[in-house]
Amino acid sequence: MVATQRKTTQKKRFNDVVKAESRNLDFYYADGTQALKNVNLDVYENKITALIGPSGCGKSTFLRSFNRMHDLYTGNRYDGQIVLHPDNTNILDKKVDPIEVRMRISMVFQKPNPFPKSIYENVAYGLRVRGEANTHVLDEKVEEALKGASLWEEVKDRLHDLAFNLSGGQQQRLCIARALATEPEIMLFDEPTSALDPIATVNIEELMSELKKKLSILIVTHNMQQAARISDYCAYMYLGELVEHDLTDKIFTNPSKKETEDYITGKFG
Amino acid sequence: MAENNAKQLKDLDQIRALIQKHKKNDFIFAFIGMFIIASLTITLLILFLDLFFDGYPRLGLEFFSNYPSRKAIQAGILSAWIGSSLVLIVTFLVAVPMGIAAGVYLEEYAKKNWLSDLIEINVSNLAGVPSIIYGLLALGLFVYSFGLGQSILTAGLTLALLMLPVVIVATRESIRAIPVHIREAAFAVGATKWQVVLNHVIPYSYGGILTGVIIGMARAIGETAPVITIGALTFIAFLPPSPIGTEAPFLNFDWLQSGFTVLPIQMFNWISRPQYEFHVNAAATGAVIIVLTALMNGFAIKLRYDVRKKIKW
Amino acid sequence: MAINVMQDTVISPKLSKSFRRNFIERIIEFGLLISAAFAVFITTAIVYVLVSEAIPFFEYVSVYEFLTDTVWTPNYSIKRYGILALISGTLTTTFIALLVAVPLGTITAIYLSEFASHKVRETIKPILELLVGVPTVVFGYFALMLVTPFLQTIYPDLTTFNMLGPGIVMGIMIVPYIASVSEDAMRAVPMSMREGAYAMGATRFQTAIRVIAPAATSGIVASYILAISRAVGETMIVAIAAGQQPTFTFNPVDSAATITAYIVSVALGDLEHGGIGYQSIFAAGLTLLVMTLVLNILGHWVRKKYTERY
Numbered sequence: 001m002v003a004t005q006r007k008t009t010q011k012k013r014f015n016d017v018v019k020a021e022s023r024n025l026d027f028y029y030a031d032g033t034q035a036l037k038n039v040n041l042d043v044y045e046n047k048i049t050a051l052i053g054p055s056g057c058g059k060s061t062f063l064r065s066f067n068r069m070h071d072l073y074t075g076n077r078y079d080g081q082i083v084l085h086p087d088n089t090n091i092l093d094k095k096v097d098p099i100e101v102r103m104r105i106s107m108v109f110q111k112p113n114p115f116p117k118s119i120y121e122n123v124a125y126g127l128r129v130r131g132e133a134n135t136h137v138l139d140e141k142v143e144e145a146l147k148g149a150s151l152w153e154e155v156k157d158r159l160h161d162l163a164f165n166l167s168g169g170q171q172q173r174l175c176i177a178r179a180l181a182t183e184p185e186i187m188l189f190d191e192p193t194s195a196l197d198p199i200a201t202v203n204i205e206e207l208m209s210e211l212k213k214k215l216s217i218l219i220v221t222h223n224m225q226q227a228a229r230i231s232d233y234c235a236y237m238y239l240g241e242l243v244e245h246d247l248t249d250k251i252f253t254n255p256s257k258k259e260t261e262d263y264i265t266g267k268f269g
Numbered sequence: 270m271a272e273n274n275a276k277q278l279k280d281l282d283q284i285r286a287l288i289q290k291h292k293k294n295d296f297i298f299a300f301i302g303m304f305i306i307a308s309l310t311i312t313l314l315i316l317f318l319d320l321f322f323d324g325y326p327r328l329g330l331e332f333f334s335n336y337p338s339r340k341a342i343q344a345g346i347l348s349a350w351i352g353s354s355l356v357l358i359v360t361f362l363v364a365v366p367m368g369i370a371a372g373v374y375l376e377e378y379a380k381k382n383w384l385s386d387l388i389e390i391n392v393s394n395l396a397g398v399p400s401i402i403y404g405l406l407a408l409g410l411f412v413y414s415f416g417l418g419q420s421i422l423t424a425g426l427t428l429a430l431l432m433l434p435v436v437i438v439a440t441r442e443s444i445r446a447i448p449v450h451i452r453e454a455a456f457a458v459g460a461t462k463w464q465v466v467l468n469h470v471i472p473y474s475y476g477g478i479l480t481g482v483i484i485g486m487a488r489a490i491g492e493t494a495p496v497i498t499i500g501a502l503t504f505i506a507f508l509p510p511s512p513i514g515t516e517a518p519f520l521n522f523d524w525l526q527s528g529f530t531v532l533p534i535q536m537f538n539w540i541s542r543p544q545y546e547f548h549v550n551a552a553a554t555g556a557v558i559i560v561l562t563a564l565m566n567g568f569a570i571k572l573r574y575d576v577r578k579k580i581k582w
Numbered sequence: 583m584a585i586n587v588m589q590d591t592v593i594s595p596k597l598s599k600s601f602r603r604n605f606i607e608r609i610i611e612f613g614l615l616i617s618a619a620f621a622v623f624i625t626t627a628i629v630y631v632l633v634s635e636a637i638p639f640f641e642y643v644s645v646y647e648f649l650t651d652t653v654w655t656p657n658y659s660i661k662r663y664g665i666l667a668l669i670s671g672t673l674t675t676t677f678i679a680l681l682v683a684v685p686l687g688t689i690t691a692i693y694l695s696e697f698a699s700h701k702v703r704e705t706i707k708p709i710l711e712l713l714v715g716v717p718t719v720v721f722g723y724f725a726l727m728l729v730t731p732f733l734q735t736i737y738p739d740l741t742t743f744n745m746l747g748p749g750i751v752m753g754i755m756i757v758p759y760i761a762s763v764s765e766d767a768m769r770a771v772p773m774s775m776r777e778g779a780y781a782m783g784a785t786r787f788q789t790a791i792r793v794i795a796p797a798a799t800s801g802i803v804a805s806y807i808l809a810i811s812r813a814v815g816e817t818m819i820v821a822i823a824a825g826q827q828p829t830f831t832f833n834p835v836d837s838a839a840t841i842t843a844y845i846v847s848v849a850l851g852d853l854e855h856g857g858i859g860y861q862s863i864f865a866a867g868l869t870l871l872v873m874t875l876v877l878n879i880l881g882h883w884v885r886k887k888y889t890e891r892y
Binding site: 288291292294295298299301302303305306309310312313316319320323366367368370371373374375378379384387388391392393394395397398399400401402403404405406408409410413414430433434437461462463484487488490491492493494497498499500533536537540541548551552555558559562563565566567570 | 607613614619621622624632634635697698711722723754757783785787788790816845849850874
């Protein structure tokens, strides 16, 4: 009900369905520095939204707000909302359990960070945390997730090997499988290829294009070519503020703001 | 010109001579350093060998199966090694869970406030309190205030207090080695704090914790002063009741209240006798203690080395 | 922009906090906190027990007499309790131990930190650790059975119980403590300092003595202070080999009891709970605790200074 109501009151900017939106989002670190200033940004369903901008512009801070990673460290403070659709929930609300949020919105980190456990256990962990103990279900879902992360063929014969024995690119795909196994609605990527070689990077990029058929993706990247290659929407941030948010094609060919153009053409940053 | 060259060459010669002299200092110091370490090691080796040779005549099976006796030749360490084992069981069961829990709390849960500061100060302070003070604490508190008497339970608890800082420090150090991004990965899939601790933090720091536990246990085996202070008997010719009963539930806890002696006290008792034959017994007991503690410490040192080598985050 | 239109958001039951799970998490956190806070309890208990048992003692013996009298005769008909008789033994054995341990420990530390190759260091450090693990009762045996007889061959008038032998053995026992803490301090000196010295043509020895050791002074001093604290609190070596007769003397060849040895000797006898003899060991223990506490705080403070510097 509420969701449909909302659609009528809001002018639609693009023809895609809004999956999540930040509304007037401010963020303060424990030491008092404000890392995000009044950020309003929509994340669209089955699309890849890329966040670009110079280091320290707040793009990672923004990404980590989506699964309440900042709650792990005391003293951090959010103002404003991040609303998740279709149920219209403000996931930053104090009454919302961050753990539930993380179960709906999963994350892949900058450096591959598999647990020092077997490949199988890495993927199954999210399911186990949810209380899934049935071996058949686990087997099935692990296989499905590894297939989804196009890793299955490479590891199906050594599921019980230590995850550390995989190559960097494989480890990152394993982390994607781990995030995928719990069937999240949104997947967050924090510079997922910055620690990988070019071939592994291409693999991950192709994988992301495949993944967006099932879910929505928000990615932080340092690499502008990458943003141009894979994203549907692109947002340029600077000093904690959202400067411009538009279709990727538009941003890279005809940005409406001078700052964006300077950054993209390499005059700045 | 030629004069200048000659002067430079002369300077160079002087510099070379100086360097030679300095290098000699290097060499002399390195030699002294090695000499000190070598002589320290050799001295200790001689001491240990002497201990073994002195005790050798007594080191037979009977030595382990006999009670202490007025006749040195018949005396053995049966009650002492059983006493030590039972005391260590209590120590282990108390110090290990508490030490790990405290370490986990301080690293994973504690927020920076007055309470965590107070706990920090106390933990580091406790590690520096002489062991005999723990003995006095146990005498006043466990023996008399709590009425536990001069029992295995009292001794086990006393040694647990001594071991606690060791386990806490080891736990904290190995937890600190786990990178933040591993914790974040677990939180990101929706784990609760306790799930992160139980499924990740404790398993990944297991090796380091185990090292600390073994070193702490080795120290507890050799601790003498606090156990004497609580008034452990030095002449014990009986065994505590068996912890395993013949009837259901097959466990009984009477042994906790039993009087006891431990290996180092038995050794101390024999050293204190004037007769030479008892000194032989003391040496044999010392050899047993040394072998036990050296094996445990050696294993712990190797374990730590392996853990450091194995895990590269 | 239209996006700014605020809408009331809803919280689905699925997303609201799980009461049960949060409750369990809180219980666990509380249990862990109790374990950690136990350390505070132990410290409090130590102070409480020592003070409460020592108070009746000081009603019998004035604090002034306790601190200034040099005779300690709890077993004589005229009982006198002058802690100086015990402190003299403690200080003498500690001093002898330091004479042995400070030079040996410092040289070992400098050697390990600045001279030894990686391989040598990796071999020697475990040996030092094994040394730390040797029970003190065994060291006591060495002092009484080997070191004192050996000293008697040089100085035949030496009595069986003396402070020299146990002091030396205690020194050997403490070498690894000084070596390892000092080495840590020297290794914490930044590499750039070493490079600076080497770039000017200094040799290893010059770098170690003129640059590294001065830069690590506070850490090295802290290791000495910790060593003193160890020696003051050491019990079994002196109880076995230095004798248990309280005597006011600083002569290393004399037999004398330390504070710790006195506590052991009383504990070995039949203790009458609540008697003056029983209380006297708590008064002695309190003195010992104060001494080590002052040393530990001092050592901690000095050590903190050097960790702050880099």
